[in-house]
Amino acid sequence: MLTGDAQKFYGLLFGIAFSTLLITQQMTIFVNLVQRGASGVYNAPEAEVWVMDPVSRTTDVSYAMPPTALDKVRSVKGVEWAVPHLRAQATVRTREGDLEGVAVIGVDDATLIGLPERMAKGDKSVLFAPDAVAVDDTGALNFFPSEIDPVGERLELNDQRAVIRGVADAIPSFTSTVVLYTRYSNALNFVPGTRNRLSFVLVGVSEGQTPSDVAARIERETGLKARTRDEFAQAGVNFIIENTGIPTNFGITVFLGFVVGVAIVGLTFSLFIRDNIKQFGALKAIGVTNGKIITMVGAQAGLVGLIGYALGVIGTVLFISAFSSNPFFKGFYIPWQIPLISFVAVVIILAITGLIAIRSVLKTEPASVFR
């Protein structure tokens, strides 16, 4: 019946597709944006447990430990390996003389554990060269115009010469700060000296041990704070959520998407029911039960909902893939839960509006068709 009326059919379709698009797309951007808070964790793919000073909170909010913390962690049973990891802020002077704040990440000297999994340009081994740093790909665009190849560029860090020898394929950080990866010993020179320098100890877990068990044991035996990779990623996300207005903003948009969906779909639905109330009355008089009418309307609403939902999801996918080359959207993905959430939202929208609209059908006296 719904499809017989093109205007209302496409109205409903638009309402649901728009809601789905808004909810799915905004939630996707939201999730990806707050997951930037965990990019530091995901950019060190080998580490199963992160050990830090008890006051450290995230990869970017950390307090340095004495160097023997590394040996303390290595002494703990269940720790297969442990390497030092330095994360610090520094100011860099570019060739043009501009000052720029960067994050310096010092990875283990011997194994380079702590580097992102892949390099966009160059090989990981370039870091073994003296004064070598690798810049992250998004940061490189902030630093250099896209037509300049950053490899080979010289920088000045804390009166030290640094040469960019590679570009890391990294997940951008929340603030899109330029990130320079270098070896731990180089990083100590690049970052102005403080008493303690060791920001984190990255830990691999022995076979047969779970990261959470090992983290708990590290905390018990060393007095340091140990978090599994997942916990620490979550901590980064939570930090963004707690310290920015992002959840509110996106929450409002998603809520608006829902409200707009309810409004458009509800109005169209009610119009449709009102226009067809005589037909429904006739069906009731003929002897079609309320249950069958609800099934029929439900099936049609389901069809419209499915098509509208599909259009919304397709729209989101197209949006994300269209912008995937934009640095801001680098690494953006649609978590599989979000289409399910928007599907539930569509079902709720249709259920609410459908039930409100169909109430008048159920209340209609079949005798009204004779009037």
Next chain:
Amino acid sequence: MALLPRNLSFSRQILPIIAVVGVIMAAWFIIGKLPNRDTVEPAEQPPKAVGALANAPRVAGAGIVEPASEVIDIGSALSGLVTDVRVKPGDRVAQGEVLFTVDARAARASLTQAAAAISEARAAISEAMAAERTARQQLDLYRSLTDPAAVSRAEVIRAEGEEAAATSRLGLARARLAATQAAAAAARTEIERLTVRAPIAGEILAVNIRPGEFVATQGGGNTQPFIQMGDTDPLHVRIDIDENEAARVKLGAPAVVSPRGAAELHVNAAFVRAEPQVVPKRSLTNSAAERVDVRVVQLIYALPESDDFRVGQQVDAFIPAKDAPADTEG
């Protein structure tokens, strides 16, 4: 759906098909683009405890390789120009072997001078002895004359005086000989001191002087030692253990040691001793100027025969801990 017509309709048949196909493609896209958040194995082996230590209580520490004798910085007793360097880094030397010599020309000149003085003194002794002999014979002759009028009394007195003078001249000449001999011995000692020898048998680790360079006895604080050597058989490794961890170390047990950058190598090092003094941690984690307030206990372990270790190399070490300490497992 029961009410759908026969004829193909865009909104009722094509659109749902498009929708289903679109959703499937979107799902494929979404699942295909899900990021891989798995951990990956390190490409290179980081240092790790192996064997029995992997699942036993243990203490980890960073260490540095040193000779069993520790490094001996060879100095020079006298300053001067280096004339000859007899060793190069890597040479094994026996105790007392000449390492390098410092210019000894001045000393040799004094020796020659002393030798001349000795000859002169010897000649003087010969002459004095001859004079004494003559005087004594004369005196004996006078004394043997029984006729007191044969020689005058004055003659006898003169002869007695000559004999006494000759005797004392001989004593003087002998004393002069002893003095010149002492001067010669001093010159020889000087020459010996200008030749620097190995104090122990061992291996030359570094040579920082070349012939023609000036060596000063008063080396400044920042000058390099002229030659470094040490007993490298066996090599020792000095491992820093955080003082908080030190109580857990099972003293006497062998340590598992890996060189930096070659963590796949593991050697067992035998316990030698623990340094009695707890010292501030020195730079062992690469920093150029590490300022730390951490204090460490230094443990000395002997490395087995191996080509993988060099003096001064940094190592990662794992040492067994005392079994199940109650304070760490609680």
Next chain:
Amino acid sequence: MNTQAIGGCDPQSAICARGITRDFEAGQTTIRVLHGIDADVRSGEMTYVVGESGSGKTTLISIMCGILYPTAGEVKVFGTDIYKLTDTELVNFRLNNIGFIFQQYNLIPSIDAAANAAVPLIAKGMAVNEARERAKVLLEKLNILDQADKLPRQLSGGQQQRVAIARALVHEPRLVVCDEPTAALDARSGRRVMDLLREVAVAPDRACIIVTHDNRIFDLADRIIVLEDGRITHDGKDMPDDH
């Protein structure tokens, strides 16, 4: 089927209504639309219910075919006291026994003519294709088989009405209720519809009630019941002169 005569019902009556009273609430006041009506409808006849607007004929017909509860009185349709049935039983009773032709046809706009005609069969649970075939037989009889695949809005008024007639008859009900079948038609068309109805709807075991105030077709009635102000003023073969 209960064929026993109760309350003076003729066992042959298709519909036997006794003491039908119906009140409507209108704000504070109660308006009595029907005042204790007794009426019978017999099978094999075309019975007209005639009256001015507001005479209560629509209310009466609604009560007689089981879609409006009377305030008082009882209605037996083929011997079944329909207002003693449960709601679900009443709905199924209508589906199995009564065919409706509405004044505005009330066809479902999104499905084609054959499907519209097949609605009662589909509602009874018959497979769609079989129901369509059954409906097409009837559409052929009504001379609109060639329109079977068209949507209602693509059909003329007369064609729509034939589809509506097909829908009323497709499940072979024993009672057909027809509301103002000629109201929108000119005299010739109206007659043709009435002829058609007489041809297809009237059968020995089927009763047909036609609600109308169209005096042009009174001569086709087998029986005419005239309502005025909620009371039957005439019940007979011919129309009284004052109409």
